Amino acid sequence: MMSLSTVPFSGSLTERLAAPTAGGIRLYWLGQAGFVIATNRFRIVVDPYLSDSLAEKYRGKRFEHDRMMAAPVAPSALGPVDLVLVLVTHQHTDHMDPQTLMPIAAANPDCRFVVPRAALAAAQERIGVRPERLVAVDAGERIEPLAGLGVTAIRAAHETLERTPGGWHRFLGYVIAAEGARLYHSGDTIPYEGLVEEVSPFRVDLALLPVNGRRAELTEAGIAGNLTLDEACLLAERIGASDMIAHHYGMFAFNTEDPRVIDAKSAAADCRVRLHRAKLSVEYRLSK
Structure with a gap:
């Protein structure tokens, strides 16, 4: 069984990412739902949002999207690496951001992008790469985009289980299997019937959950929500994860969770998983 440890670091994330990974798996939070997952063989980036594109889009609107935290790294500074894979869970801009993904693609010409088949057209437009660099998947499909790396797509409900007219799921999560470990990034989701049964057979070591x-006012305005903190902890427990990293907070003031509430929950008796709050300048080490 894998366990998670946390190591704060000084200096820039760019410097940290440039250093070799000596065994195990290292994770770094990019803010919102974004993570870098690094092994000694490859680097995976999930849902990076490293620009101010949403602040520009919604300036002067009811729900302004000014960043509460600065981007910890430039999109072009996520290397140097030998193999890069970017996983995108859905096409909302804080997960599929052209101002982030295009620079990543340009800086890493061998990088490929795993995207929902439901969002393939949007991915082609926003990432701007040749079709062979896009790997389209739907819920229930397993791919091995790199030797020794398995990725299985899981349904997500943001806030509903939506499908395209062609039957493709609009929102996905991913179970990532690498280096003997299994990680579950749920994407944006709320609880739905069958979610636990879908994920628990993977025997997940670490859950990355929003x-x-x-909130009703956001849902009415067309801004879909996610798991509450209590729901996320219960989901992590029910799928058998020993550790959970709480994320998707601290980016936009109108749609966040108080860090103090997350910290208090981690110490609460009813929290039956090891709960970690996603933090910048912290390296998360997953190892035996």
């Missing part, structure tokens, strides 16, 4: 919850 905790910003959902």
Whole structure:
């Protein structure tokens, strides 16, 4: 069984990412739902949002999207690496951001992008790469885009289980199997019937789950919500994960969770997983 440890670091994330990974798996939070997952063989980036594109889009609107935290690294500075894979869970801009993904693609010409088949057209437009660099998947499909790396797509409900007219799921999560470990990034989701049964057979070591919850005023405005902190902890427990990293907070003031609430939950008796709050300048080490 894998366990997670945390190591704060000084200096820039760019410097940290340039250093070799000596065994095990290292994770770094990029803010919102974004993570870098690094092994000694490859680097995976999930849902990076490293620009101010949403602040520009919604300036002067009811729900302004000014960043509460600066981007910890430039999109072009996620290397140097030998193999890069970017996983995108859905086409909302804080997960599929052209101002982030295009520079990543340009800086890493061998990088490929795993995207929902439901969002393939949007991915082609926003990433701007040749079709062979896009790997389209749907829920229930397993791919091995790199030797020794397995990725299985899981349904996500943001806030509903939506499908395209062609039957493709609009929102996905991913179970990532690498270096003897299994990680589950749920994407943006709320609980739905069958979710636990879908994920638990993978015997997940670490769950990366959103905790910003959902609010009626946001739902009415067309801004879909996510798991609450309590729901996320219960999901992690029910799928058998020993550790959970709480994320998708601290980016936009109108749609976040109080860090103090997350910290208090981690110490609460009813929290039956090891709960970690996603933090910048912290290296998360997953190892035996």
